[in-house]
Amino acid sequence: MIQFIAKRFAYAVLTLLIVTTLTFILVRVIPGNPIERMTEELPQEQRQQVFEQYGFDQSIPMQYKQFWKDVIVDQDLGESLSYRGRGVTDTIISYAPISARLGVQAIFIGVTLGVILGVIAAINRGNWPDYFVMFIAILGISIPSFVVASVLQYFFAIRWGVLPTTGWGGFEYTILPSIALCFHPLARYARYMRANSLDVLHQDYILTAQAKGASRFRIIRKHVIRNAILPIVTLLGPQLAMIFGGSFVIERIFSIPGLGAYFVTSVIDRDYTMVMGQTIFIASLYIFSLVIVDILYAIIDPRIQVSNDS
Template structure:
């Protein structure tokens, strides 16, 4: 098992290095000047700004300095548009907001999706199954920003049940979380339905039913444990979506999260913030996949045994 974990960890470090390197050079290959403005700045002013941020150095030197600060100090640099404000502080202030909103949506989507998928499988070709599949089709067909606008209209404008926008407590997260969770519910409901139907058809399930195993025990001990394994694999990448999936929703509901800040920094060409945010999300994604791989190895010994033979 130790060999399996170390191998996955090495892959994770290599992938993170590649992502950081590729992101850095792609960001600096974008044409244009982050300090461009309608009014042309004096040449000496532009020169001083470039010198302050190290933009007058060769691109390879900038890369080496960036990696040195990142690896040795964990420093992602300073914002161009907000002098004195570091990228680290921006992420530290904004990421918890996005994490709370995205985490709530992921938990809601995962839990309801699993439950609805199991119900649809056990009630195959009945009205419960058709209802769940209808919800799943809606969740896939309706974009989150369209659903967000509809929820805002009905529950804030029409009936004034929830606040229209802003951030200030649990009630402010309900509509944004629902907007994001519907797609997740749809994915897991469809996925669990097909997995459960396949598991239910296995011989050991029929044997358990013949022995008089209760419905609850059958679902929990036999069906759920075997059918949920592929869903756990999907859960890893979606942890990173806690942050990336909130970008548009945060703008619609005026939520002060990292997604809304990222969108504004793209328009302002604030390269350090864009680069730092991208690296943050990429590292979170890679680490989440690594954790899921390790958990998968613990849950199913066959995976680490086959991995050790390679």
């Protein structure tokens, strides 16, 4: 198991290095330089000083070398080019918890309701609960999150006035954004859980448990959910990382100062340092979440054996 984990982490570090390198090259070969736009009205001597300050007077290989020196040795992701005086690390530390709070709430709601609805649909296959859950799943997959957000704002904030429309504050400000974010994942979790629960319900060990007199609730809790939830774990790992980069639309609609909006703005503004810093942050979460998923597989399902060749 230790060797398996070590290999997975080694692959994760290598993948992160490749992703970071490709991003570094791509953002610099795209036409347009933010430094030139910032310094176009300055005298040539001052422009040169700004280029030297940010290292853009050097070749791309030298910039790449300096980038990793700053990250590894100085543990510094640099200063934003668009927001002068604001460090990339400080921006991530300040705004990532906001996106994380929304994302964690959305994932918790989505996973909990998705698993419950999927199991209900499976044990009532062909009856109205099954059709109702599948109808919800089709709606969740078909309707974009920004449409769900707009509908929620209209009814709960504008028409009924029970929740705030936009802004950020206490728990009440997170309810509508979390529901809008969880609607699509909930539908996916329900569909996967239904399909896998149906497969598990036809396994021999379920018949054996029934023959031994185990209650229906015990069979579902001990056998069906535990064996059918593995695909949900697979979806859950990447979902945890994508809450930072994939929620920018919802954050814009509800005027939430999260990290997603900064990521989109930095790409549009060619803010190299902000793009690189957030790429490292989000890619690290995404890649290492896959490692955690692999480890959880062996914990959740003892039938999965870890070999030396894994």
